[in-house]
Amino acid sequence: MSTLKIENLHVSVAGTLILKGVDLEINSGEIHALMGPNGSGKSTLAYALAGHPNYEVTEGSIELDGENVLEMEADERARHGLYLAFQYPVTIPGVKVADFLRHAVSNVRNPDRKEGTELISMREYRKELYEHLDALGVDRQFARRYLNEGFSGGEKKRMEIVQMAMLKPRFAILDETDSGLDTDAVNVVSEGVQRLSSANQMGVLIITHHERLLQYNIPSQTHVMLAGRIVETGDASLAHELHNLGYASVRERHPDAAAEEEARQKRETVASA
């Protein structure tokens, strides 16, 4: 059993404080939903967890089974079993999916692997990769394509889940993995996540505006973020309610946070005008 523990997390981006004290604890096998209006800080939390250098933690802590995650570079976090499925996966021209992922898998499975040393066996790796490509409905020829180059939005998102399946993280953060997907694709991806979380006891934080992913992966907890804080935590029914009714009632219940959100939006409008 593993625990990912976030306490009082404050995160700044380019000098602006975005997260203002987030507390969250996820255990192995648990599914948590993270919801909230645009700009509330959900992706900031995802990037801060993954160790993006532009996301500066000014206060608070992130621990993985008692180990200080904040002291780890992004690649060390990956080797410790954290995984972020990107909302906007980047393109890397000339780098084949299979080559990229073989390096990644080699590093994550052998965390002490030194650069330039042997990679995992090609035969086993290929077999495993094909299994996951098949399971997620991705044509095997994608293994030889350049990473995300010319992929549709849906293909990129599926490839994020293929990578997750190969890396078998202890904790995964899915940052709007379901946005930009058609219904079939959402179903395939949702089933994929479900399989992985149950088979590997992976803990999952699902950031979403939609409900479909959560129908397959019923959250034990739903968190609502507003103005950089988690203002409410409930069960799956909270996700359902927010999906149907929006965030108006959340704002009513948390007028201070709503006021902060409004003030920030005004500042941004002024700044961009």
Added chain:
Amino acid sequence: MTLTATPLPVTFDEAAFEAFLATRDEPAWVTERRQQAFSTLQDKFEVELDPEEWRRVNLRLLRPQEFSIRSAAGDAAGFDTNLQHAAEFGGRVIHSDGRTQAADLADELRSSGVVFGELNELVKSHRELVERHLFSAVSPETDRFSAWHAAFWTGGTALFVPRGLKVEQPLHSLIGLASAGAADLSHTLIVLEDGASAALLEETASATDEAGFHLGAVELILGQGANLRYVQLQNWNDKTFHIAHQTGRVAADAHLQWTVGGLGAKLAHIHQDVILDGRSSTAEVNGVTFAVGRQQLSYYTQQNHNAPDTRSDLLYKTVLRDRANVVWRGMIRVEKEATRTDGYQRCDSLMLSDHARSDSIPGLEIETDDVRCTHGATTGRVDAEQIFYCRSRGLTEFEAMHMIVEGFFHQIYDRIPVQAVRDVLGAAVEKKLGIG
């Protein structure tokens, strides 16, 4: 040294030339040509270099008086390059400090009529082959460097493949510098008769970290229907100067594939001309350069279409880091007769730091209608988001950088059919990235 008129450096002045000639045991026709070239050299030092080609080259860094031609070779044992072990070669020539160290050729190639070896020997033993072709593609009259080379050339690698013969095994040529202040003025001459084919993999290397000076010339002469793959991998240490005129002349239906790798040198300038002389001749030019530190690499490329239905395709890929500077100035020139020409040129740069500088200047000069000529240049930066993405998958920063750079070069690797060259370029790139 400057672009404008300048006196001859003392190590290459008249007295030095006479002393040099005295050390050479050469046929009269060679000496006469040298004397002509020296006279041209004296004239060329009186005139300004073409600013279009040279103004972006910081020639002031080059002090030619600090370099001289050696009467004895430095140690050739120090040239432990990857390329020489990367393939089974049909023959090899090795030079050090402008002196030949070794020349050999497989017996079956020799008996089938292939001539491959050291130019100094071949001017004596194969006058009829050499005299006709030497300086037929690179003219000594071009500028002071071509004249300089033509007066003082120290030797070089020469290959002649007779009509219709297909040489399957690649040949290897190594140009090395070993002693401090040594000058190498080696000349590479390749002649393929009609229908012949061959591959020559040539590399330059430094045995030490002493400064050297290479003033070279490359002539590639392809008969009708010939097929040549020529690679020159410039891998000097970062104190060495490299200036060269390189020209390929391609007759009808012949195909030249020419790959240049620019990895080493403090300052390098290569004038690379492809001349498509015959109908339906084609050329593919590949450039891979990786400059770091304060390296300055410059390429002046011309694709000359002199006949109808000719096709040229040039792709340079440049990676820069630190304060490195790479210049590519390209020109496609289409003559009046060269209808239905298909010309392409492109240079892509990838910057790994904010202080590096890349200048890519494509150009077209077209004298006829009914042609298709396209050019392009891009400059990109290794994106912090790409690095972060890789790292979030467990790759270290170096591995991420390596992946991205390898990916950038991949398009070129895909075009090079010689596995040994891909491997060597890949290994050289790794070394530059500090992970080899």
